[in-house]
Every structure is written in C-alpha cells, then in structure tokens.
Amino acid sequence: MIEVRGLAKYYGRQGALHGLDLAIAPGDFIALFGRNGAGKSTFLRILAGLARPSAGSCRIAPAPGGRDSAARTRGRIGYLSHHTSLYPDLTALENLRFSARMMGVRGDDGFLAGRIGAVGLAGREREPVRAYSRGMQQRLAIARAFLHDPDLLLLDEPFTGLDQAGADFLERYLLEARAAGRTCVMALHDAETGYRLANRLVVIDRGKAALDARPAALPLDAFRARYAAILSAPAGGGAR
C-alpha cells in the first residue's frame, strides 16, 4: 500500500530523516516509536502530503480500480496531528459541517451530531470550540479526522490530552479499525499501548528504522528491552 525508499528530510542543515526504508502493506497497523526528534512526526507529515521529502520517495498505491490524484489520495487519509485543526471561533457542529463539505461527506446535522456524540460530546455541539478543554478538543479532532471513514489512518500521538473515557473510546475505535483491515501508522511513546493496538512495531532512530517487528514474534518484555536499548544509545548528530 505504501512504499517508502531512502526517505530523507532536512530542515536547513538539520536532518529529521536519513534514508528511511519501509514497506507498509494493507492492514498493517503500525505503532511508530522513537525518541523526541527521531523523525516520527516528519515521517507522518510526508506520508500525509504536508511536507516534501528532501530525498527518496514515498508512494501510496492508488485505491483498487483507479488512479488517484493527490486530492483523491488525501481523501483516503485520516490525519490527526499534534494540532487539533479546529477553528476556535466556530462551534463543534460548524467545524464538522465545514469538514464534511470539504471531504464530500453527505450527512445532515443529525448525522454530524451523532459523530460528535460518539466521542462523548453530546449536548455540547453548539458551543464554540474555544470554550472546550484540551481533552474535549482532542475528542472533536478525532471525530473530524475520522469523519470520512478513511482507509489509511495517520495519527501523531493521538492520546494526547484525552481523559480515561476518551482514551477508551479511541482505543475501541482503533481496535475496530484494525479488525476491519484498515491501515494505520501511529506515532506514540507508550510502549504498552502501542503493543496492545498494533500488529507491527517500528522504532525510528537517527532517521532510520532501527527495529521492525510483529508483536506475535516479539513478547512485550523483549520489545520493551530492545526499545529501551535503542533509546539509551547516544542520539547522534542529525546534521546533513
């Protein structure tokens, strides 16, 4: 589904990725780990088409039965970044209404209110997002990112700011998505959560894949030990 070859990204002389190779098959549910600055967010941004690689390539295969334009490919992606991408001066319903129009999602306000209710914000649809707490905004951001039922999920630390109920909802959603055979690349730091949700574990270090394993072949304790070993190694220079 996604083929990444020799992917590199430099910001001036500072490098975020240094020749990352990764093949992602349909149904792969990847938990992406790595220290701060390892290049996880940069990798997700390039996959989402928000950043251009400095070198190498990243190709997302077209949907079955057709050639995809860049716009169509974006229509297959649900992207959740560090930011909520919500307009604070619009209400939750107005935010989703705008996103639905842009995504080509057919659905009236009842449908959208249902989506808002599904993330635990029922009754708060007509409040401006500015009045929401960070956790409530994250819940709404999740509803927005998954509004068009995308088949590729790109999630950058999606549990940020969520309380237990919100985290439980997101975990349920992700497990259902995995069972439905959707593809996901999810950057996070919590080894247990990633291990529980993913069917493939990838650790990026110094801009390259330092570990790529299936949970079935790597017990949690062994994964924890190898991940800790990677993190404890010197970070190394990221310069070009």
Place this chain on the structure above:
Amino acid sequence: MTRLWAVFRKDLAIELRTKDALNTMLFFGVVVLVVFHFALRSGDVDPRAAAPGVLWVAFAFAGTLGLNRMFAVEKENGCLEGLMMMPADRGVLYLGKMLAGTVFMLAAEAVIFVASLVFFNLTVWGELPWLGLVFLLGTLGFTAVGTLLAAIAVNTRMREVLLPVILFPVILPVLIHAVEATALILGGAGPGELKLPVAVLAAFTVVFGTIAFLLFEHVLED
C-alpha cells in the same frame, strides 16, 4: 465549486463572529484618511486631486492587515494543516480564500470611501459605477497576489512584517493604475480614457491570479 463556497462561507462565518479583520481594516483606513486630511489642509494641494492616492494607500494598508488576519486564523490550532489535508485541489482553497479576502476588502473600502467623501468634500454620485468598477478590479488584483503571498508569509517567523515587504513591490502596477483610473474618474474623464488603466487592472488580475492558483499548492507544503 461546493468546496470553494465552503472555504468562503467558513471565513465569512468566522469574520462575522469575531469582526477581527474588519475592525482592524476600518480603524487603520480611517486613521490614514484623518492623517492625510490634516496634512493636506495646511498645504497647497487640492484635496480632490490627492484623494485617489490617499484612498488607495488606505485600501492597500487595510487590505494587507485583512489578508494577514485571514491567514493568522488558519495558523491557530494548525487549521491550515487541516485545510491542506482536505481532498480538494489546493487551487480551490486559494480561490475560496481570495474570494473571502476580496469581500472583506470591498466591505472595508466601502466604509473608507464614504468617510473620504466627508474628509475630502467630494460629490461623486454620477461617477459611482465607474469608481465601483475600478475598486473591484483593483481589489481583485490586490487579493489575487496578496492571497498567495499571505500564505507564504504566514509560514514564516516574520509573518505580519513580511507580507507588506513582499506584496507591495509586486502589486505596484495595480496601485499605480488604480490611482490613475480613480483620478481620471474624479477629474471627469470619459470612459475612453479609462480603457488603458482598466485593461491593465483586468489583465494583471487574470495573469497573476492564474499564476497564484497554480503555485498555491507548492507554497503550502514544507
């Protein structure tokens, strides 16, 4: 077309709720009129002859503030990123933003223009249709380039400072011909004399609008 309208309506809804851009544009535009009114009153310059230049200075500075504000809204909470992820041709985003910028600017211009009638003691009932055409074409030329450059500026550290620095040299032909056309209209010139400046304004809008439409996708990405 649905997506273009969605972007436009979203910007309009935010502006109607906050009035951030319009208030700033109007305040700045009227201050410019007041300053020039007092400066010209004490000199030998005929205020009627100075009005076109003063008006377009007020429009241009107010427009710059409006464009900056329109894109500042997109930076909050990473909304620009969310907009870029929409399955729409990014040129459509440009057109929606340009349309919103044009409407905000025309609304501010209408108020600034009415205020200028008082400050410069002008009577322009007969010339209103021609003035309206020149204001529209000048504003379209301004926002055609301004929307693209505001999208570039918003992704830099210098943001508000950078936009006028990169915008004004490019839109100089628009400002010169808009001032010229406005002066001709206020001077009582006929439609024949307006042909050249109006044609330049229209051509500028079409050429730079097309270039900006095609380039918009590339200026948004890292």
